[in-house]
Amino acid sequence: MIVTVVSMPEGGVTRTDVAEARERLATAGFLLVDVELTEEPQAVVPPVSHQFGLEAENLTWLGRVGEPARAEFLGDRAAFVVPVVKGSEVAQVHALVTERYLLTVHRGQAGLRESLIGQLRSEHPSDTVAALFLLLEEALATYRRSAVQDLLLVEDLEDEMFVGRRPDQIYRLAQLRRHSALLHRTLLPYLQVMDEMFTRRMMSRDLPEERQRLAQEFQRTATLVHTDIESLQDASRRAFSSYSTLVSGEQNAVINRLAIVSVIFLPLSFLTGFFGMNFTYLTDELESGAVFWLLAIGLQVVVVFVALYVLHRTRIWRRLRDEEGEGGADDR
DSSP: OEEEEEETTTTEEEEEOHHHHHHHHHHOOSEEEEEEEOSSOOOOSSOHHHHTTOOOGGGTTTTOTTOOOEEEEOSSOEEEEEEEEETTEEEEEEEEEOSSEEEEEEEGGGSOHHHHHHHHHHHOOSSHHHHHHHHHHHHHHHHHHHHHHHHHHHHHHHHHHHHOOOHHHHHHHHHHHHHHHHHHHHHHHHHHHHHHHHHHHHTSTTSOHHHHHHHHHHHHHHHHHHHHHHHHHHHHHHHHHHHHHHHHHHHHHHHHHHHHHHHHHHHHHHHHHHHTOOOHHHHHTOOSHHHHIIIIIIHHHHHHHHHHHHHHHSHHHHHHHHHHHHHHHHHO
């Protein structure tokens, strides 16, 4: 367990142990205490809340793995389970805020300690609640950065598909689509509980105007982030549709070529079958070589020329010619 204490508003950072951090929580004011647990999912014994002297029974979940999204008031304090994007995964930061301190608990490097300390030093929040909103904004920023980065990747893949389609593109699109679903699935329950809490608290006349403003700014930012994730999902679906359209177009081109080949060889197959029949008129009357050449070869040539003329006069021939021209230009 790594415990970092930030004294505000001067912004001094101290790496300490649990005993000293617990003492400072009980005596000092306006602190940020960041607790980094090991990445192993085993439960902490005793619970983090007990180690820091927070003996409230309903805080035993603090630091526990797999907690659902949470945003609730507990008398003079509020507790949150905040999702944070960490690479291709989504981790959790547990936060407890009072009028004197902000306690954050996370596993591994999933927290926002460095970025939050930088924000605290530049923004100079007036109290711990303002510091909490900086934490919430930083968590949303991880979602926005991930969504925008994935959106650019999807657009690049879609452009590449129109230049040259490759099997690995569909695999990369599937990965981006799964990641967009992960972002949406983890962010939406969190936004729902936050909206419910803000709606309930904002109806209270005791809530200071500054905190109402902070809550409204958070809600606006959350709406924009949610819109970015939905745009990512739409873009990934559109890219899959474009890939399917390209595959269908290639299949149609192959079918058209087969149709042209069939038109050329179908009369030949008919004549082969016709002259292969063994009936009296064919064997008795059509015995000369001139008749054979006239019917077999002459009829075949006439049918081929008529078929080519018809194809040339229709859109199929021109479409195939254009496709061949575009394919040659792309190859160059």
